[in-house]
Amino acid sequence: MQFSQLKINDLISRALADLNYDLPTPIQVQAIPPLLKGLDMLGTAQTGTGKTAAYSIPLLQKIITNRSTYQSPILTSLIIAPTRELAAQISASIKEYGKYCKVKVCVVFGGVSKGPQINNLKNGIDVLVATPGRLLDLVDSHFIDLSRVNYFVLDEADQMLDMGFLRDIKRIISKLPKVRQTMLFSATMPKEIVSLAESLLHQPVRVSIGSVETPLRAISQSLYRVEKKNKAELLIHLLKDEKISSALVFTRTKNAANRLTKKLLNQPYKTEVIHGNKSQNARTNALKNFKNHSSRVMIATDIAARGLDISQISHVFNYDMPETPEVYLHRMGRTGRAGEDGITISFCAHEELSLLKDIQKHIGMEIPVIRVPITFSIEETTSEISSTKEKTDSFPSKANAKKRTSHNSPYYHKRNK
């Protein structure tokens, strides 16, 4: 199918052509026609599938169509995203797609001063991309009026729930007009999302594309059994391999991310670190340097695991095993994007073996073990997971995550048919 068959306005088509979007992606083929008709949508899809354009193209088309009705820009489209980085990324994409449409797009998120955001809002906007907390703050202080919103997108809904935004989301929804078009996208469909969708959507069209199982096809997975104290040394050793052009390294806690960053300081490549305790400027700069490949390594907590579209990450390292199988899949989804090959390497200490067991059960396969170089000792015994008091960054505790059943994963369904 061609974009021309989707009956997209020429102003938008020109912008897509500038971006070399020759053909619509599968989610765009499925989602654009019903969204242009004004239907609600429930989508199982993660970032990396072309989801942003799938909901932004109809949004822009709607604004162009209604343009003559409004004298000045009116906030009619609202997109909520869980993280500041994702909100900024979505806003940048909509600006690209709408660059010939004179659409005013604004993004608001916490962690930075409100002043410039308020100034942008004052000039009038058509589209607002926001994280929940800052949005409510600006609504409560009357800088944002949601009463004319008729196109509402909840993006990465499962992550928003994991980050504890459910109450905020419900408050935001209570401020929107009852008559509107609503879209909810989520990488996984735990029952909390299903019930949110039921309360929010009216006879939604369902689309399911590029869900969390997709990366498994293009991504090679392997595992080192290594003691915790030897993990840094193993990572430094592996990073000597020049084939690792860009590595995203996940730690479980902010402290662990900081400690590991210090250990990599003297290496002959630049390392960035990104987590929830970093200022927004530091986070933006880290991401920029990693994205433009001036830094080869980025150490991250799971705040960076979802949503971000960073092309050409050759390797994802699970320096600490993820707390849940879903997080494993999301981390892995950062590599091998847009059909590229990717490699995920996990470091599993003996106290993390039960996490590994859960992951392997969930994905329905054993992750191949690579023998560690002789200098690093291996623990072969199984033991209970150690309880740790360090604070994790934004994602649910194992106990919470256990409440979700593994069969929520589309991958599980696929494997168990």
Ligand code: AMP
């Ligand atoms: P998203 O899932 O929206 O984050 O998009 C993932 C990546 O795919 C982004 O880098 C987009 O620029 C790119 N993309 C989206 N739609 C298309 C398309 N039709 N053709 C080529 N690339 C696309």
